[in-house]
C-alpha cells in the first residue's frame with residue numbers, strides 16, 4: 001500500500017504522520033516513543049555499518065538526520081523551494097529537498113511503484129549518489145550536532161533566565177548572561193564572547209558542574225573554565241579594592257541572599273555556608289574578625305569573612321574540579337594553607353593572630369569544652385584590647401561541641417582561719433603593753449631609747465595627746481631599804497627644784513615595788529653628745545665660754561638650794577629647747593655605797609669627773625676623839641666645782657685632766673696629790689688657750705676643796721665674764737696714760753692699780 005509521505009501537510013491532513021512527535025522546537029529525540037518509518041530509512045543511509053540494523057535503527061542517528069535536514073533547509077532558503085520547518089513541526093524528510101529543486105522527483109514524493117522501478121534501473125547510480133550523500137551528511141551532521149548542543153545550552157540558559165537568573169535582576173548592570181544569550185542569533189559563539197564576564201552566573205558550581213547543569217558539550221569546558229577563572233580573578237580584585245576603600249567596614253550590605261553574581265561576596269559564611277566546625281580551617285584563618293565571628297552567633301559579615309569565604313569556596317570548587325581526586329585531608333590542609341596565607345596578607349604578620357592560629361591548633365587537641373571556654377574568654381579579651389568592630393562576643397552555640405554549656409566556675413571554698421588566742425596573741429598584747437607605761441593612770445607610749453645609766457633606762461615617750469616626755473625607769477631591789485630611800489631622796493630633790501629653770505622638771509612619778517617611773521621634761525641633746533660632736537675641731541673659746549657658763553648656772557641653782565650633786569658630768573646636762581638643764585642629781589648621794597658610783601663610772605670608763613676627796617676614803621675621828629677607821633667620803637659643793645673644772649678642761653683640751661691615764665691608774669692619779677694636772681697654753685691643735693680660761697681651770701681644779709672657787713666666783717671670772725673694749729677705748733687709754741706719765745716724774749705701783757681699777761669701772765659702765 002502506497003502511502004504519501006510528505007512534509008507538506010495534506011489538504012485533509014493537517015499534520016503529517018509524524019505529528020505524533022512532540023511539536024516543540026526543542027524536541028528531544030529521546031522523548032520520541034515511536035520514530036517515523038522514514039527515519040529508519042534515513043538512518044540506514046547514514047549508517048556506516050550497513051549490516052548493522054541497530055545503527056540504522058539508532059534514534060541517535062535519526063535525531064542527527066533530523067537536525068541536519070533542518071540546518072540544511074535553513075541555510076538554503078534563498079533560491080530553493082522552501083521545505084520549511086518553520087511550521088513548528090520537525091522535518092524528517094527534507095534531506096532530499098535538493099532533488100526537488102533540481103526538478104528531480106523527490107523521494108518523498110514518489111510512491112512505492114516508482115521507487116521499485118527506479119531502483120531496478122538506476123540502482124548503481126543511485127547507490128553512488130547515496131554514498132556521496134552519506135558523506136555530505138556526515139559532515140553536516142557534525143556541525144548540526146554542535147549546533148544542537150549549543151541550542152540546548154541556550155535553551156537551558158533561557159530556563160535559567162526564568163529561574164534563578166531573574167533573581168539576579170537586582171544587579172544593576174542589566175539582565176543575566178543567559179538572557180543575553182537567548183537573543184544571540186550567532187549560536188556558534190560562546191556566551192562569554194558577547195557577554196560581560198561578570199554576568200555569567202556560576203553560583204556554587206564549578207565549570208564541570210556548570211557544563212553538566214546546562215548540558216553543554218565538553219568541548220566548551222576550556223572556555224567555560226577560562227571564563228570561570230577570569231570571573232574569580234575579577235571578584236578577587238573587587239574584593240581587594242573594597243578592602244582598601246573600606247578597610248574596617250563590612251563590604252556587603254543589604255544584598256540579596258540569592259544574588260547570583262554577588263552571592264559569594266555579599267553573603268557571609270554565616271548565612272550562606274554551613275556553620276563550620278571548630279576544626280574548620282576558616283576559623284583559624286584570616287583575621288580575628290573571621291575567627292571570632294565564625295565562632296559566634298550570626299554576625300555581620302565582614303570583608304575578611306567574604307574573602308575567606310571566597311577562598312574556601314574556591315578551594316571547594318578546586319577540589320571538585322579535580323574530580324575529587326584528592327582526599328579530604330588534602331583539601332583541609334589546602335584550606336589551612338590558604339587561610340594562614342590570608343593571615344599574613346590581611347594582617348601584616350600580626351603576631352597575635354598567628355599565635356591565635358597556633359593556639360587554636362592546640363585547642364583542637366584539647367578538651368573541646370575547655371577550648372570553647374578559652375576561646376570565648378580570649379575572644380572577649382581581644383574584643384576589648386583590639387577594639388574589634390565586631391559585636392560583643394557571643395558565647396558559641398552552634399558549633400559541633402558548642403552545644404555543651406560552659407562549665408560552671410569552680411566553687412571556691414572559703415576557709416576562714418580563725419587563729420586561736422594563744423600566747424602569741426597575748427604576747428602581742430604584752431608587747432603593746434610593754435610599749436605603754438602607765439604612770440598614775442596616764443598612758444605613755446615609748447618612742448625611742450634616749451640613754452641608759454647604771455640602774456635605769458630613759459625613754460622618749462608620748463602621752464595620749466602626743467606630748468613628748470622623758471620616762472626614766474629605775475629598777476631596784478625592793479627589799480633594799482637604802483636603795484628605796486635613795487630614790488625617794490632624789491624625788492624629793494626634784495620636787496624641791498621643780499620650779500628652777502636650770503633643772504629638768506619632774507612632772508610625775510610612781511614608785512612600785514622594785515620599779516620607779518619618773519616622767520620628766522624631755523631634753524634634745526645632752527652635753528656629752530655635743531662635746532663628742534665637736535671633738536677634733538679647732539678651739540672655739542666662745543663655744544667653751546658659753547657652755548661653761550650654762551653649766552655653772554645650772555650648778556649654781558643646785559648649790560643655792562643646798563644640794564650637792566656629787567655626780568656632775570657632761571651627760572647629766574641636757575638642752576631642753578635651747579636651755580641647758582641639769583638632770584640626775586641626788587641619787588648618788590642617796591646611795592651610801594659609793595661603790596655604786598665607782599661601779600657606774602667603771603661602766604662608762606673611769607671616774608673622770610670625780611673630785612679627789614670623793615674618791616679617797618677619809619678617816620675621820622669621832623666626837624669623843626677616838627680614831628675610827630671607816631670609809632667616808634666627804635662630798636660637798638667643792639666636789640661639784642671640781643667636776644665643773646674637769647668639764648671645762650675637756651672642752652679646752654679634748655679630754656678630762658686625768659684622761660691620759662687608763663683604768664685604775666686614772667683613779668690613782670686623781671687620788672694622788674703628787675700627780676699634778678697639766679695646764680698647757682696650747683691645745684693639741686696648737687691653739688692658744690686664753691689666760692682667763694687657764695686661770696678658771698686652775699681655780700676649779702685645786703686639790704684643796706676649800707681653796708677652789710665657788711660657782712659664783714667662776715661665773716664672775718674674766719673667763720665667763722670678760723671685759724669687752726673697742727680700739728677707740730684702747731687709743732684713748734694709751735694717750736691719757738702717756739700724758740699722765742709726762743706730767744708725773746714718777747708713777748708709783750699703787751697709782752697704776754688705782755688707774756686700772758678706774759678704767760675697769762668705766763668699762764663696766766660702758767656696757768659694750
Ligand SMILES: Nc1ncnc2c1ncn2[C@@H]1O[C@H](COP(=O)(O)OP(=O)(O)OP(=O)(O)O)[C@@H](O)[C@H]1O
Pocket residue numbers: 450451452453454455456457458470472504520521522523524526567571572574583584587600
Ligand atoms: N630628761 C631627759 N631628757 C633627755 N635625756 C635624758 C633625760 N634624762 C636622762 N636622759 C639621758 O639618759 C641618760 C641617763 O640618764 P641618767 O643619768 O639620769 O641615768 P642614771 O641611771 O642616773 O645614770 P647614772 O647613774 O650613771 O648617772 C643621760 O645621760 C641622758 O643622756
